[in-house]
Amino acid sequence: xxxxxxxxxxxKASLVFIGLxxxxxxxxxxxxxxxxxxxxxxxAIVLSPxxxxxxxKGVTRALAISIILSGFILITVIIVVLLSRQIMQFSDxxxxxxxxxxxxxxxxxxxxxxxxxISTRKINLWILAKxxxxxxxxxSAIGQTILNTGGxxxxxxxxxxxxxxxxxxxxxxxxxxxxxFKTTDQGEVNSVLTATKKVIQSYLVGxxxxxxxxxxxxxxxxxxxxxxxxxxxxxxxxxxxxxxxxGGIIAVALPMMIALAxxxxxxxxxxxxxxxxxxxxxxxxxxxxxxxxxxxKINALISIIVVLAGGALWGIAGMFLxxxxxxxxxxxxxxxxxxxxxxYLLGDTMPAFLGIKIPFNNKMFIKSMETK
Numbered sequence: 001x002x003x004x005x006x007x008x009x010x011x012k013a014s015l016v017f018i019g020l021x022x023x024x025x026x027x028x029x030x031x032x033x034x035x036x037x038x039x040x041x042x043x044a045i046v047l048s049p050x051x052x053x054x055x056x057k058g059v060t061r062a063l064a065i066s067i068i069l070s071g072f073i074l075i076t077v078i079i080v081v082l083l084s085r086q087i088m089q090f091s092d093x094x095x096x097x098x099x100x101x102x103x104x105x106x107x108x109x110x111x112x113x114x115x116x117x118i119s120t121r122k123i124n125l126w127i128l129a130k131x132x133x134x135x136x137x138x139x140s141a142i143g144q145t146i147l148n149t150g151g152x153x154x155x156x157x158x159x160x161x162x163x164x165x166x167x168x169x170x171x172x173x174x175x176x177x178x179x180x181f182k183t184t185d186q187g188e189v190n191s192v193l194t195a196t197k198k199v200i201q202s203y204l205v206g207x208x209x210x211x212x213x214x215x216x217x218x219x220x221x222x223x224x225x226x227x228x229x230x231x232x233x234x235x236x237x238x239x240x241x242x243x244x245x246x247g248g249i250i251a252v253a254l255p256m257m258i259a260l261a262x263x264x265x266x267x268x269x270x271x272x273x274x275x276x277x278x279x280x281x282x283x284x285x286x287x288x289x290x291x292x293x294x295x296x297k298i299n300a301l302i303s304i305i306v307v308l309a310g311g312a313l314w315g316i317a318g319m320f321l322x323x324x325x326x327x328x329x330x331x332x333x334x335x336x337x338x339x340x341x342x343x344y345l346l347g348d349t350m351p352a353f354l355g356i357k358i359p360f361n362n363k364m365f366i367k368s369m370e371t372k
Contacts, residue, residue, distance in 0.1 A: 028313055035317050040162030042324060044170070045200045047072060051167055065167045073160060086232035100261040188335055195331045203324060207242060210287050214238040214279065218251075221275040227255055228262050237276070241283070243307055243319050252276040298326055299348035 007015075027034060047068050054064035109127070113120045166173070174193065181189050219234030227233065237251035252273060259268040298306075306326045310318030326346065333343030 024313070031314050035314060035321070036158045036162055038321055038325070039317075040159050040166055042200055042204065042321075043072070043159070043163045044166035045197055046204050047163070048167065048170065048197075049201070061168060065164055069160060069164055069167075083232070083235065086229065086235075090229050090232060097258075097261050104260065192332060192335045195335070196328050199327050199331055200324060203327060210283070211238040211242060213287055214241050214283055217279045217282070218255075218276070221279065222255055222272070225259070225268055225271055225275070226263075227259050227268065227272065229258060233258065248276075248280055297348045298323065298330065298346055302326065302346050 050068045051061075051064045054067065055061055059067070105127075109120060109123050112118060113123060177193065178186060178189055215235045215238035217234075218237045219231045222230030222234055233255045236254060240247035240251040243250075255272045255276070256269050259272050260266065263269070303323060303326075306322040307319050310320075310322030310325075312318070314321070330343050330346045333339040333346065
């Protein structure tokens with residue numbers, strides 16, 4: 001029997017990096033196929049309990065899936081229609097907002113010129129150059145937007161079809177996963193599948209409830225302050241809040257800009273900032289721990305990294321999918337012995353601080369110091 005050959009560390013590290021690079025390249029190249037499949041899988045897992053309830057009442061699987069999926073699509077369409085109406089109202093007053101922003105820009109240029117002793121002409125030339133660059137890139141951006149819109153329509157058609165198929169063939173898919181592993185590993189496979197299902201359901205359902213609560217709080221605050229398009233901005237802020245850490249910054253920037261453009265006093269801008277800060281405190285300390293009852297906790301550092309990586313890889317879709325996917329990966333890591341250390345790294349369980357104690361009471365240590 002030949003002795004087992006051990007590869008040097010640098011060879012193993014090189015193979016790992018090459019594999020990761022190839023895997024990432026595949027995810028990027030095949031994103032048009034992978035993203036609808038992931039969305040459909042997550043939706044199927046969330047809707048699965050409702051489908052199972054109808055099946056237990058004697059409804060056939062195909063009919064139960066059709067009823068639940070139709071209800072889900074109807075609710076989604078109603079939400080999209082309501083948002084579209086708000087967006088149309090916003091677009092009607094868009095020229096007025098542009099004029100107001102131009103006025104603010106001119107005042108800002110005058111202030112910079114006076115404060116830093118820079119020629120107004122130089123500042124305006126710089127702004128004009130930037131506008132020219134944006135217009136030059138606008139043609140390709142419009143073309144890309146049209147292509148993306150066509151792709152989005154295809155995805156919106158594919159997701160319900162994929163979701164129906166995943167729900168219909170759920171027993172077959174689960175049996176396939178079981179057959180991939182040995183009989184002795186079936187208990188661990190069941191644990192992983194159950195934990196993954198609970199993570200997705202608890203996280204997404206809780207996240208939806210959190211978004212509704214935050215949308216109500218945001219809209220109420222903006223309505224009290226008299227900010228235009230309060231409901232639209234409140235809902236957009238709640239949707240952006242789903243993106244950890246980064247979404248909240250963008251969410252508060254939008255109503256602050258509208259307050260700056262539509263209100264005569266800058267105090268409203270500061271009130272919006274203060275109000276959103278209070279809402280974030282309530283969300284982070286009360287709503288998130290109570291409502292988003294996910295059993296898997298991802299630490300802040302990993303959350304920011306995966307959100308940025310997801311955005312770079314798949315755009316906005318990647319930013320929204322990054323946290324559920326990393327939560328599923330952590331569940332798998334926690335159940336596979338060689339990968340448990342990586343699962344621990346993804347979590348937010350802080351170890352006890354181990355201070356380095358200098359053994360001043362150690363006689364050998366003192367004696368060695370005296371000889372020196």
